[in-house]
Amino acid sequence: MKVGGLDVGISGLAEIVEKGLERMDDPDGAIKETLLAELKARNYVPSTVEKEYMTALWVEFKKARVQRREDVEQSYKGIPRDEIPWFPEVDPKKCSGCSSCVEFCSQEVFTFDGKSHVAKPYNCVVGKSSCRAFCPEKAIAFPTQSELKAILERLREKYGLKPADTRKS
Numbered sequence: 827m828k829v830g831g832l833d834v835g836i837s838g839l840a841e842i843v844e845k846g847l848e849r850m851d852d853p854d855g856a857i858k859e860t861l862l863a864e865l866k867a868r869n870y871v872p873s874t875v876e877k878e879y880m881t882a883l884w885v886e887f888k889k890a891r892v893q894r895r896e897d898v899e900q901s902y903k904g905i906p907r908d909e910i911p912w913f914p915e916v917d918p919k920k921c922s923g924c925s926s927c928v929e930f931c932s933q934e935v936f937t938f939d940g941k942s943h944v945a946k947p948y949n950c951v952v953g954k955s956s957c958r959a960f961c962p963e964k965a966i967a968f969p970t971q972s973e974l975k976a977i978l979e980r981l982r983e984k985y986g987l988k989p990a991d992t993r994k995s
Contacts, residue, residue, distance in 0.1 A: 827886070829878045836879075838868040839886065846887045847894055854932070861887060892934045892949055902952045905981045912974055913947035914957060920965035930960045 827834055836842065842864040846857050861883055865871060871879050901907055914935065916927070921941045928936045935957070937945040942965075953974060958966040969977070982989060 827882045829882050830875050834879075834882075836865065836869055836883065838864075839883075842868065842883065843887050843890045847890055850891050850894065857887070858884065888932055888934060891932065892946075895933070895949075903978075904987045905978065905985055907952070908948050909981060910948075910952055910977060912952045912969060912977075913950040914944055914955070914966045914968055916942050916944060917965045917967065920963045922963045922965075924962060926960045926962065927957045927966060930957050 827836060827839075842861060845864045846861045849857050849860055858880065862876075862880060865879060865883055902910055914927075916936070918941055923938075923941050925938045925942060927942050928938045933946070933949040933951060935944060935946050935950045936942045953971075955966075955968045958964075958968060979989065981987075
């Protein structure tokens with residue numbers, strides 16, 4: 827792992843990441859606090875590079891979280907996830923290469939090589955499109971909510987699932 831341009835090791839990395847995974851549904855800020863506390867309990871972390879250590883650790887945590895979710899979430903409400911065409915598309919003509927979407931997305935849907943690209947479309951959480959708001963160039967597009975609703979209804983029928991509850995709470 828690189829910190830401050832140097833290769834460094836983190837003692838107990840797997841255990842630190844596992845502690846974060848125990849809280850993976852908590853807000854990111856709470857997870858980061860847990861990771862930092864665990865990191866400092868096992869390693870000397872100079873305050874001058876604490877932020878860089880946390881950046882590197884957060885990358886490792888996000889990879890582990892995506893893998894854990896992939897292991898758990900192979901379907902969405904009984905429908906195989908890979909049959910639901912819900913994921914972003916990046917317009918390469920609009921993308922300025924700021925990488926905001928890559929930094930924002932905890933599901934690692936995007937990759938970056940000077941411009942953003944959708945690398946793991948089915949990691950995208952069905953119905954969520956928050957990354958679109960973080961794109962200053964408005965280069966990210968999703969299907970509409972009505973398109974998603976129609977797709978899910980068709981797939982519910984295909985799999986013999988109950989229709990969605992359309993009542994407002």
